[in-house]
Amino acid sequence: MDDGILLAERFGSIASGGSAMPGIQVHIFVHSAAGFQIPDGQNAAWSILEQIVHDQKYMGRAHVEEPYGFAWQQHDAAYYLSNNGDGNMTMLIALVLPGARQMVVCNISSPVSESTRIRAMLPAILGSMTVNSARLGAAALEALPDPLIFPLYPPRLPETPPG
Numbered sequence: 016m017d018d019g020i021l022l023a024e025r026f027g028s029i030a031s032g033g034s035a036m037p038g039i040q041v042h043i044f045v046h047s048a049a050g051f052q053i054p055d056g057q058n059a060a061w062s063i064l065e066q067i068v069h070d071q072k073y074m075g076r077a078h079v080e081e082p083y084g085f086a087w088q089q090h091d092a093a094y095y096l097s098n099n100g101d102g103n104m105t106m107l108i109a110l111v112l113p114g115a116r117q118m119v120v121c122n123i124s125s126p127v128s129e130s131t132r133i134r135a136m137l138p139a140i141l142g143s144m145t146v147n148s149a150r151l152g153a154a155a156l157e158a159l160p161d162p163l164i165f166p167l168y169p170p171r172l173p174e175t176p177p178g
Contacts, residue, residue: 019044019120022140039133041140042122046109049116058084059111060093060118068095075099078166087155090146094159100168104130112147119146127165134163 024038051063061084068079077099084093087110094108105124112119121141123133142153 039125048118059091060109064093078168088151096165098166098168104165
């Protein structure tokens, strides 16, 4: 895992027999964008996450929603929601700066029972984040869908019509 900073709302042990840690956890780190195809004119963060969500080496057995692209202080940003069946829900936000071959990644997770709080806490947690001396602000985060609809695990299969 890349170096970064981990913020935990509550203390807990990850050695708790596989159960989710209490509260919301935020891991912010910088990851290389090298090796990803980014078509001209496309949101770079969305393009990278689109490739990641379809690659099992990144996603494992998680059920993931398609990425959603947005602008965060005029920078390309995107997020996806995932559920890997371990009792945690995750929102991953990526931000790519123009001309950079790196992306700032914010991995926000919580137990299923607290996942509705992630959306409400985004502006407070990430709204004052500064990247390369530029404060990103909370406006783009406040405009994201509310509520966030996390995927089910295991995913529901389409129903077969009777007949």
